Amino acid sequence: MGRYRNVSILAAAIFIQIVGLAIQVKRPAENKSSRLIRVWAVGTVTPLEKAIVRLETGTTYIWHNYFYLRGVRQRNRELEAQLQQLELEQVRLRQDAEQARRLQVLVRFKEQFIEQTLATQVIGASGSEQSRIIYLDKGSADGLQPDMAVISADGIVGKVIQVFRHTAQVLLINDQTSGVGTILEQSRLQGVLRGKPSGELALDNVMAEEEVKTGERLLTSGGDQIFPKGLPVGTIASVSRAGEFLRVKVRPAAALNHLEEVLVITSKQTREPALSAAASVRAADILAERLPSVPDKPESQTSASAEPGTGNRKTAASSSAQGDARNPAKPRSSAAAQGQAGQTALASDPAQPSASPARPEKRTAPATGKPAATRTEALPQPRTSGDIPQ
């Protein structure tokens, strides 16, 4: 009997694990016994992961922000130029969005809005190819809950499946147990995106007669009640026929293998879109805001400058004042921010809102007497007159 003792123990160990496995598979929701082992395991491994990631982040931050600053000035200039272009583009898009909202209000369209997100760091993974999950450095103590959507700047990443006190487990969209409701951007064809054992993404159950183009963008449809509608998922990588269905492979928008920081959507809100109470900003306002402003004048010259004919002229900046009254929180140029109230006669411009007398928004030329408006020639101009919405 003693001869078979070890083999018996081996058989018993395997049998117990098989029974345990069967119970977990049969009743996954009721099984709390495995939760304790998971908490211990995660609690043992993740603190070290967290410490190393924080050390790495801190070192990288110090290096990039205090030592490695080569090319930062040039990059800053490029970004400023890009920002100016984007501001004009934003005005145009805002008007389109307003129009879309008006239409949505007309049809009483309800949609989900992302109300609150939480930035978290990826500290580790499962270490198994068949289990595509990642661990975040925040948990229930930070407000995370199961079934919250996780996104990155590029697209959706996955959903929270288990939450511990200071850690959370996220199932990536390329795991084979994952499923995401999606819609094709152009053709509006809906389907369920699933992960494959190899880690690829595929759109399931698309009938062969449907037209799916390679390169088309895939967005969330909102049908899974996890991800809000309209978030980028990926692009169609390849399409091939497989019997009655199409085999549609999808290239994920987010770099699922190189995730470092992600956002968890901690709060969503379903509501009908409301029209913005504030009037829209025109592109001309944006242009006017960039006009040069007047430097500080000595006290002795203040009264003289208020007299007519001193070179202070009404410019396109009058519309800038309107823009500021609507967006009081928006930072102004340095001269305007210094509060040059009463500096110019234009402060009494009827276009200026009377409710904000202390906000001198008129831009005047410097001592040279040259009108400031001439500077607009140097600013980026729209290509056609239709580019500036009025």
Added chain:
Amino acid sequence: MAGSYTSREQIEVYRFSAPVAIAVPLLAIFLQAFLPRWLPFFATYIDLPLLVVIFFAMARRSQMAGLLTGVCVGLVQDALTQHPLGVYGISKTVVGYGASSLGVKLDVESVATRLLVTTGFYVVHQVIYFTVVRALVGLNLAWSWQRELGSAAANAILGIVVFALLDRVKQRA
């Protein structure tokens, strides 16, 4: 010595101090979970906890110690996934038991033996893992001999390095 494992076999048997017996498997599990953050292929091709189980089982040459190491390492590895506990547990239990049984009969100090043993046990581990995952958990996995043999070779080569490092912490019983 209290807190250490020894074998009653008459051949060369090694033991490990309690801190080493606990810290090394935990370190392997930690690296397996952490390194894919920088090296995504690591989780695909390498199973560091398996190498540790094989090493400890062969060095101790005790079937019970090998079995116990396999159960513990496997269950902790399972706990870090979303799958039910026991998938890695069963696979590593068998490998731990088998490696210790083989350690009694073979000279496991030579590089060639270690290469062959690691390659063989990696394939055994994967066969059991795939069987359990498909039959009991119901996941659809595709078996590829080409890929598994490639991974087995990669693990065997890494195993030579890992075993050489771990040789420094073992003590003659």
